[in-house]
Amino acid sequence: EVEAPEKTEQFQTLHDVSEAVDACRRCPLYEHATQAVFGEGPPQAQVMFVGEQPGDQEDLQGRPFIGPAGQVFDDAIKNAGIDRSRLYVTNAVKHFKFVPRGKRRIHQKPNTGEIQACRFWLDLEREFVKPKIVVALGATAAQALVGKAVSISSTRGRAIDLEDGAVLIVTNHPSYLLRIPDPETKAREREKFDADLMLIKSMM
Numbered sequence: 001e002v003e004a005p006e007k008t009e010q011f012q013t014l015h016d017v018s019e020a021v022d023a024c025r026r027c028p029l030y031e032h033a034t035q036a037v038f039g040e041g042p043p044q045a046q047v048m049f050v051g052e053q054p055g056d057q058e059d060l061q062g063r064p065f066i067g068p069a070g071q072v073f074d075d076a077i078k079n080a081g082i083d084r085s086r087l088y089v090t091n092a093v094k095h096f097k098f099v100p101r102g103k104r105r106i107h108q109k110p111n112t113g114e115i116q117a118c119r120f121w122l123d124l125e126r127e128f129v130k131p132k133i134v135v136a137l138g139a140t141a142a143q144a145l146v147g148k149a150v151s152i153s154s155t156r157g158r159a160i161d162l163e164d165g166a167v168l169i170v171t172n173h174p175s176y177l178l179r180i181p182d183p184e185t186k187a188r189e190r191e192k193f194d195a196d197l198m199l200i201k202s203m204m
């Protein structure tokens with residue numbers, strides 16, 4: 001196993017990293033997933049969005065945020081005037097974790113060990129892309145980026161300095177909005193999400 005300071009020596013480019021991730025055996029999640037889903041976007045993007053892990057559709061198609069959560073994400077960034085083609089979009093964990101239920105595959109939250117193992121890839125993405133702004137979509141991404149569990153309510157809406165000079169903005173995961181049953185709560189949470197995206201837009 002290669003230690004953190006030497007990591008970039010085995011990869012010349014972000015593309016090299018993307019080609020290696022599918023063979024990852026750092027945790028057991030590769031066993032049942034279809035494929036690893038690497039980040040996508042301009043290799044020198046100013047802004048990096050980090051989700052939790054691929055969902056069912058992402059696992060099948062090999063691209064991040066293209067399923068239902070991706071639809072919410074696309075609508076929200078568009079509403080904030082952010083062009084997705086300028087963003088680097090990735091996940092804290094690169095393989096889909098699920099339990100089968102009939103024909104469906106039900107998403108399972110990655111655990112701390114899996115998040116920690118997959119930081120190898122997320123750190124490489126950050127080292128190569130060097131984004132000025134990193135956005136954590138949800139608690140899993142925030143944990144991966146901060147290195148410990150953080151609550152969204154106590155961190156959202158303000159810039160947190162990361163060691164590499166980038167700033168971190170923490171907000172909710174778009175799937176969280178999808179799961180809220182009460183329309184009023186949903187509308188209120190959607191407004192908070194929109195406000196966070198407007199803040200990000202103002203920083204770009």
Ligand code: URA
Nearest residue numbers: 051052053055064065
């Ligand atoms: N949820 C995520 O966190 N990431 C995806 O890519 C899709 C759904």
